[in-house]
Structures are given as structure tokens and as C-alpha cells.
Amino acid sequence: MAQIPVQTIHRDPQLFYWILIPITVVMILTGILRHYATVLMATTPKKQELPAIREQRSLLRGINLRTNANAISPVSFQARKDYLVNAYEKGDFLKEPDKKGQAAPNPMTDPAAMEGMMGMMKGNMAMMIPQTLIMGWINAFFSGFVMIKLPFPLTIKFKSMLQAGVATRDMDPQWMSSISWYVLCIFGLQSVFNYLLGSDNAASQMAQQMGQMGPGAGAQMFGPGVDPDKQFQAEAENLSVLAQEYTLVGVEERLLETVRV
Amino acid sequence: MLTERELQINPIVQESVLHNTKTLTTLHNLTASLFGVGAGILGLESYLGFVFYLIFSLITSALVYAFRVRPGIVKEYFRSSIELWTGGLFEGLSGFVLTWTLFYGLVRA
Amino acid sequence: MSSSLSHPPAHLPPAVALQLSQQAPVTLRSTPSVISSYSFTTLWSAAETPELWTEYENLMLSCLRTGDEQSAGVCLERLTERFGAENERLMALRGLFQEAIAKDDATLKQVLEEYETILTKDPSNMPVSKRRIALLKTLGKTTEAITALNEFVDSSPTDAEAWAELADLYVTQGMYPQAIFALEEVLLITPYAWNIHARLGEVLFMAGSSGDTSTDKYLAEALRRFCRSIELCDDYLRGYYGLKLTTNKLLTSLPQASRQSKSDSGLPIPDIKTVERLNETATAKLSEIVRRSVSGESGWEGYENAEVIAAKALLDSGAAKSIR
Numbered sequence: 001m002a003q004i005p006v007q008t009i010h011r012d013p014q015l016f017y018w019i020l021i022p023i024t025v026v027m028i029l030t031g032i033l034r035h036y037a038t039v040l041m042a043t044t045p046k047k048q049e050l051p052a053i054r055e056q057r058s059l060l061r062g063i064n065l066r067t068n069a070n071a072i073s074p075v076s077f078q079a080r081k082d083y084l085v086n087a088y089e090k091g092d093f094l095k096e097p098d099k100k101g102q103a104a105p106n107p108m109t110d111p112a113a114m115e116g117m118m119g120m121m122k123g124n125m126a127m128m129i130p131q132t133l134i135m136g137w138i139n140a141f142f143s144g145f146v147m148i149k150l151p152f153p154l155t156i157k158f159k160s161m162l163q164a165g166v167a168t169r170d171m172d173p174q175w176m177s178s179i180s181w182y183v184l185c186i187f188g189l190q191s192v193f194n195y196l197l198g199s200d201n202a203a204s205q206m207a208q209q210m211g212q213m214g215p216g217a218g219a220q221m222f223g224p225g226v227d228p229d230k231q232f233q234a235e236a237e238n239l240s241v242l243a244q245e246y247t248l249v250g251v252e253e254r255l256l257e258t259v260r261v
Numbered sequence: 262m263l264t265e266r267e268l269q270i271n272p273i274v275q276e277s278v279l280h281n282t283k284t285l286t287t288l289h290n291l292t293a294s295l296f297g298v299g300a301g302i303l304g305l306e307s308y309l310g311f312v313f314y315l316i317f318s319l320i321t322s323a324l325v326y327a328f329r330v331r332p333g334i335v336k337e338y339f340r341s342s343i344e345l346w347t348g349g350l351f352e353g354l355s356g357f358v359l360t361w362t363l364f365y366g367l368v369r370a
Numbered sequence: 371m372s373s374s375l376s377h378p379p380a381h382l383p384p385a386v387a388l389q390l391s392q393q394a395p396v397t398l399r400s401t402p403s404v405i406s407s408y409s410f411t412t413l414w415s416a417a418e419t420p421e422l423w424t425e426y427e428n429l430m431l432s433c434l435r436t437g438d439e440q441s442a443g444v445c446l447e448r449l450t451e452r453f454g455a456e457n458e459r460l461m462a463l464r465g466l467f468q469e470a471i472a473k474d475d476a477t478l479k480q481v482l483e484e485y486e487t488i489l490t491k492d493p494s495n496m497p498v499s500k501r502r503i504a505l506l507k508t509l510g511k512t513t514e515a516i517t518a519l520n521e522f523v524d525s526s527p528t529d530a531e532a533w534a535e536l537a538d539l540y541v542t543q544g545m546y547p548q549a550i551f552a553l554e555e556v557l558l559i560t561p562y563a564w565n566i567h568a569r570l571g572e573v574l575f576m577a578g579s580s581g582d583t584s585t586d587k588y589l590a591e592a593l594r595r596f597c598r599s600i601e602l603c604d605d606y607l608r609g610y611y612g613l614k615l616t617t618n619k620l621l622t623s624l625p626q627a628s629r630q631s632k633s634d635s636g637l638p639i640p641d642i643k644t645v646e647r648l649n650e651t652a653t654a655k656l657s658e659i660v661r662r663s664v665s666g667e668s669g670w671e672g673y674e675n676a677e678v679i680a681a682k683a684l685l686d687s688g689a690a691k692s693i694r
Contacts, residue, residue, distance in 0.1 A: 016367065024363075050494040054525040061527040064558045071561040072554045073591065080558075148366035151300075152307040176362075188359025190352070191290030251597040252644050259600070259651055274562075 009146060009175065019142050019178050026137075027185040030130045031193050041122050051095045055228055058093035062235045070247045077244050088236035091229055134182065142178035150174045285325065286352055292321050293353025294360045301364025314357050315350075322346050390432040394441035397429065423449065427463065434470045442467060461488060462497030469505060478509060496526065507539065515539055523555075530559040534566070537573065546577035564602035568609045571595030575616055586623060590639040592616050593648070607659055607677050610652045614684060617649035653688065656681050 048056075062084050069077050087093060146163075152174075154162070159173040162180040176184070296317045300310045390397075430445035446460075446467050453460050465481060472478045485502040488495060499522055506515035519536045523529065533555040540549035553570040560566065571592045578588030593616045599609040621642070640648075660682050662670040 020363075020366070048494060050525055053494055057526050057528045061558075064528065068558045068561040071557045076551070076554050148362060149369070150362055151305065151310055151365040184359055184362065187355040189356075191294050191356035194287055194290050248594040248598055251594050251601060252640050252648055255597045255601055256644070256647055256651065259655065 009171075011146065015145060015147060019145060020147055020181065023138065023142070023178060023182055024185060026134065027182070027189055028192060028196075030134060031189060032196065034126055034130055035193070035197050038123065038126050041126065049095075055093050055095045058087075059228070059231055059235060062088065062232075062239060066235075066239055066242055069242060069244045072246075073248070074244060074246055081239050081242070085236045085240050088232040088239075091232065093232065094229060135179075138179055138182055145178050146171070146175050147178050147181050148176050150176060288325070289318065289321065289350070289353040290356055293318065293357040297357040297360025297362075298364050300357075300361045301366075302368055304365065304368060305361075306365075310361055314354070318350055318353060319346070386432075388432075388436050390429060391436040391438045391441065394429055394433050394438055394445075423452065430463065430467070434467065439467075439471055442470070458495050458497050461495065462501045465498065465501045465505075469501075469508070475509065478505065481505060482509070496529075500532070503535070512539060512542060516543070523552075527555070528559060530556045533559070534569075537569075541573055541576070544580070546573060546580070549573050550577065562602055564599040564606060564609065567595050567599035567602065568606065568612055571599065571609075571612045571616070575612060575619075578616075579619065586620070586639050589616055589620050589623070593620065593640065593645070597648070605655070605659060607656075607673055607681060610655045610659065611677070611681050611684060613648060614652040614656060614688070617645050617652060618688070620645050621649060653685065657685055660685065 065077075065080055065084065072080075150162075154173045156173055159171075162173060162176045163171065293314070296314055299317075300313050303313075305313055426445045426449050430442045430449075433439070433442035433445065446463060449460055449463065455461075455464075465485060468481045468484075469478060472481060482502065482505050485498055485505065488498050489502065493499075499518070503515050503518045503522065506512075506518060516536065516539050519532060519539065523532050523536060526532065533552045537549040537552035537556070540546070540552060550570065550573055553566060553573060556566050557563070557570065574588050574592035574595060578585045578592060593613065596609050596613040596616060600606050600613065603609070620639075659670070659673065660678055663673045663678050664682075
């Protein structure tokens with residue numbers, strides 16, 4: 001089989017100055033802008049009423065008891081478990097004890113819930129708007145240019161992705177159009193942002209998407225539309241089936257073994 | 262890996278582990294970009310470039326291991342030794358590809 | 371600013387606090403008095419950091435401790451300028467300032483009334499309700515403070531600080547079981563806090579030495595707590611001190627005690643051999659710590675002087691007894 005000759009395309013070096021570098025710079029600047037926009041838009045957590053605080057923290061107390069049960073003696077654990085399970089089942093810690101058993105209010109009508117959703121919306125907006133804007137900008141000005149060659153070979157499947165806007169049938173899929181340079185920037189600029197803005201920045205879209213997929217524990221636990229009574233019941237169940245293993249069992253032997261005088 | 266009970270007897274401070282991983286990730290991210298510059302200027306293609314990246318990031322890890330982590334007690338600094346060796350490998354890869362492509366394109370234009 | 375100012379907890383040794391407050395006027399002059407949030411100059415000047423305000427807060431506390439009320443007032447003013455007078459934490463800080471400059475109980479009572487008006491308006495103001503409890507304690511109304519704290523932990527049961535304070539108050543009243551309960555709550559929140567383990571051991575020891583019922587059970591539990599605190603923190607002087615005391619006590623009481631208390635729930639009392647070995651270990655470790663810390667060996671400086679002296683006294687008394 002004859003070796004396919006390596007394709008060479010002569011490109012104007014001006015392409016670099018007028019497309020490649022502008023796209024990269026704009027990407028970096030947008031990332032920084034997004035970071036600061038998120039910082040500025042972050043609303044201070046809304047002040048909560050005392051019963052609401054009590055409800056949340058009582059649930060947290062149950063969770064603490066469950067996770068750290070091994071730190072206290074079985075007797076103390078049993079007493080706490082009995083108390084908490086009983087109180088959870090009766091709904092003693094609820095914000096509105098008389099409302100127990102009713103369905104959770106519609107999150108759309110609850111102003112407190114709306115607040116939380118607005119926060120999420122803002123985060124999404126900060127990501128979506130620049131992305132669409134830049135995509136549009138690149139498509140409007142730079143579509144159809146062959147920019148750069150990837151240094152590693154790819155299969156033909158990538159052709160439609162990498163060479164969007166360049167309708168040349170025989171071109172090697174290694175060649176990239178400006179839009180795919182943009183995609184490469186999205187993934188690759190992570191390290192630049194890490195360097196510029198510190199590691200927990202809001203600039204990188206990757207991190208944002210990860211955050212949305214992963215369980216945002218704090219937000220979801222007390223988020224809108226979650227019935228606290230149900231959470232309490234679930235926690236009561238978790239607690240009552242927990243097998244406790246006291247850490248202090250045999251601690252004196254362990255100590256005698258490890259301590260060297 | 263430690264069992265749950267051993268972990269409770271000798272707990273690991275979560276914040277410190279987090280800090281270690283964070284520092285290591287930053288290091289890997291930065292060095293990966295620099296390796297990309299190197300590979301691009303050298304004009305490495307396909308497998309050679311990836312092998313270049315692999316070797317150099319392993320060297321980085323080895324340097325960290327030799328100078329920062331006293332040999333033998335990796336467990337006290339990282340949850341497992343695998344984390345130290347391969348932790349930054351995949352996070353750095355995208356940065357590497359970006360700078361590699363950029364400099365390859367610039368040099369070979 | 372110096373680095374010791376930026377540590378968030380305000381538990382500085384007295385000497386450091388004194389030094390800080392002596393430098394306070396200089397420090398205050400050298401740091402920016404107010405950082406406006408939007409202006410051209412902020413683009414070039416150093417960025418505002420959260421640490422700056424922590425430093426102000428700590429500086430203020432140090433100044434109050436050493437009686438430099440003027441500098442403390444300046445700190446408070448700057449904090450108020452930045453965060454507004456309605457900030458919860460600032461309300462508490464202002465109250466603290468007023469408490470500190472109060473000359474007599476009447477003024478303190480006035481401050482207390484102010485707290486109460488704030489709290490009736492907004493019962494969820496945690497810092498101010500904590501200040502109120504602290505002020506109640508200062509005024510000597512311990513029972514009232516306990517009641518208030520109980521209400522506080524009922525609405526905020528994940529506050530380790532409040533539970534620890536409650537335990538201390540219970541100990542002053544001699545209500546050991548309640549204090550033990552509160553300390554266990556602290557441990558549920560911070561299960562690896564070795565100082566709390568040791569503190570719980572101390573309270574258990576006190577309970578064991580004062581009460582007449584189930585003494586051995588308390589002592590055994592205290593023994594384990596001290597062991598755990600040492601396990602979590604090597605060469606923990608307080609832990610070894612407690613361990614030595616407890617084992618001493620157990621060694622005197624164990625031989626006479628018939629083993630009838632073994633049957634009830636809880637762990638069995640460790641056998642006398644283990645207790646003896648623990649006692650020996652504690653003695654050896656204590657003398658090592660005392661020796662090394664007195665001679666100022668490197669790596670052994672962190673111990674508090676008073677604690678080392680107490681440990682030395684304990685060792686000496688033990689030695690005297692064994693000679694006799």
C-alpha cells in the first residue's frame with residue numbers, strides 16, 4: 001500500500017496574528033471576567049429565622065451523630081439515638097410542627113425557594129452567555145479558516161467536529177478550523193486560570209459543569225422543594241439501624257503498644 | 262488503603278490532604294503546559310509527544326517524591342501512593358495538548 | 371502586619387497580645403484605614419483581603435486585653451465603616467468593646483439590656499446571643515447563663531463552642547453528668563479534637579473522685595479518654611498528666627473494689643496489670659517531657675510553663691510517696 005503523502009497546506013502567517021492569538025486572548029479574558037462576575041454576583045446568604053436555623057442544625061446534629069457515633073460510649077450513643085429518633089419521628093424540630101405531613105410547598109410560590117433558584121440561574125447565566133457570545137463571534141468572523149495542525153493523527157470521525165465550516169472532503173482530519181481551536185482552549189486553559197486566579201476560581205467551565213453534576217451537598221440538602229419532614233424521617237431510619245463501634249475499646253492496649261519511652 | 266476503623270484510630274486531616282492535592286495539581290498543570298511548549302518546539306508528533314509528556318510528568322512526580330516527601334511515608338501525605346504518581350497526569354493532559362498544538366503550529370507553520 | 375495577627379482564633383498568649391497592642395498605633399497608621407470598593411485607585415493598590423479584617427478584629431481583641439482602649443476603638447470604627455453597624459458580628463464586637471470599657475456593674479447591666487433589645491428584634495442573631503451569655507457569666511449569674519445556653523444549643527445544636535462553654539459552666543456548678551453530656555456533644559461535632567478528649571477525661575475524673583456511686587466506671591472511662599487523647603496527639607502533656615492521676619487513683623481503689631460494678635453496661639474496668647503499666651508509661655513520659663522542656667531541647671518548646679511545673683509537682687509528689 002502506498003503511503004499517503006503528508007498534506008501540507010501553506011497558510012498565511014497573518015492567520016496567527018489575526019485569528020489564533022485573538023481567540024486565545026479573548027478566551028483568557030472571558031475566563032477572568034467570568035470569575036469576577038461570579039464573585040460579584042454571589043449574594044450573601046439570606047438571613048434565616050430562628051426556627052429554620054433550628055430545623056437545619058437539628059438535622060445536621062443527627063448526621064453528626066451518625067458519622068461520629070464511634071467517638072462516644074455505647075450508653076451515651078443509645079440515649080442520644082433514642083432521643084433524636086423519637087424527636088425526628090414526632091417532628092419536634094420542624095419549622096412549623098403543625099404542618100407535618102403536608103406536601104412540600106410548590107417551590108415556585110415560595111419566595112425563599114425562588115431566591116435559591118435565582119442563585120443557580122445566575123451561575124448558569126455567567127457560564128452560558130459568554131459561551132454563546134464567543135461561539136457566535138467566532139462563527140461570524142472566523143469560520144472557514146484552516147488554522148493549525150494537530151501534532152497527532154486522528155481518525156476520520158473527528159473530521160466533522162474539527163473542520164466545522166470547512167467543506168473539503170479530502171483534507172486530513174488533523175487540520176483544525178478556528179472553532180475547534182476554541183474548543184481546545186476551553187479544555188486547555190484550565191491550568192492558565194489556575195495560575196492566574198488561584199485554584200478555586202469560577203473561571204473554568206469544566207469546574208462549573210463538574211459542580212453541577214456532583215452533589216452540591218449544602219445547596220441540595222436544604223434546597224427548595226425538599227420536605228424537611230421526609231429528611232427527618234429518613235435520618236431517623238438511618239440512625240436506628242446504625243451499628244456503633246466504640247473507638248475507645250482497647251485504647252489502652254493500643255497505647256501501650258505504640259508509645260515508646 | 263486503611264480500613265475504616267484504622268482511619269478512626271489514626272485520622273487523616275482532611276484539610277491537609279486537600280491542600281497537598283491542590284498544590285500537586287497546580288504544579289502538574291503548570292509543568293504540563295511547559296512540557297507542551299517543549300514538545301511543540303521540538304516538533305514531536307503523535308506517540309512521541311505523548312511519551313514525552315508521560316516521561317516528563319513522571320520525572321516531576323519523582324522529583325516531588327525525592328525532595329518533598331520523605332521516602333517511605335507517602336501514606337502520611339497522600340491517601341495512597343498512586344495518587345502521588347498519577348494524580349496530575351490526566352488533569353495536565355488538556356493543558357499539554359493545547360500548548361503542544363499551539364507551538365507546533367507556530368514553529369511548523 | 372505581623373503574622374500572629376492573621377490567625378483567626380484570638381487565643382494568643384498574653385505576651386504576644388501585649389506586644390501586638392504595643393505596636394497597635396504603628397500598625398494602624400501603616401494599614402489602609404478604609405478601602406472603598408469601587409474606585410480607580412483600588413486597581414493599583416493592594417487588593418482587599420479577608421485577612422485584613424481578621425487582623426483588625428484580632429488587633430482589637432489584643433488591645434482590649436491589654437487596656438489600650440483607644441486603639442481598640444479605632445479598630446472598631448474601621449470595621450464599622452467597612453461592614454456597617456448592622457453586621458451581626460460587629461454588633462457583638464461593639465458589645466464586647468462596651469463591656470470592656472464598662473467601669474462598674476451598672477454599666478454592664480446597661481449593655482446587657484442593649485443585648486436583650488437586639489435579641490427581641492432579631493432572635494437569630496447568634497453572635498449577640500453568645501455575648502449575652504458571656505456577659506451573664508461575667509455578672510456571676512451562672513444559672514441564668516446555663517438556661518440561656520441551653521436555649522441556644524437547642525436552636526443551634528451544631529455549635530461546638532457553645533457546647534464546650536456549657537460544659538464548663540456545668541463543671542463550675544458541680545453538675546458532672548450534664549457536663550459530660552455536653553462534652554460528648556462537642557466530640558460528636560469534632561471527633562478528633564484531642565483537647566476535648568482530655569477535657570472530657572478530666573471531667574470524668576472529677577466526677578469519679580467526687581461522687582460515691584460508680585466511681586470506678588467513671589475512672590475507667592476517664593482513663594480511656596486520656597489514652598485516646600494521647601493516641602491522637604503524641605506527647606500531649608495534659609493527656610499524660612490526666613493518665614497519671616487517673617491510674618494513681620485506680621491503683622489505690624482497684625484492689626479493694628470487688629468487681630460487682632462490672633456487670634452493668636459500658637466497658638469493663640481494665641485489669642490492674644494494664645493500669646500499672648499505663649501508670650509507668652505516663653510517669654516515664656511525663657518526666658521525659660519535663661526534662662526536655664526544662665532544658666529547652668529543640669522540638670520540645672511548645673509546652674506551657676504552668677503545665678510543665680504542675681507535671682513536675684505531680685511527679686515529685688509521686689516520688690516522695692514511693693520513697694516513704
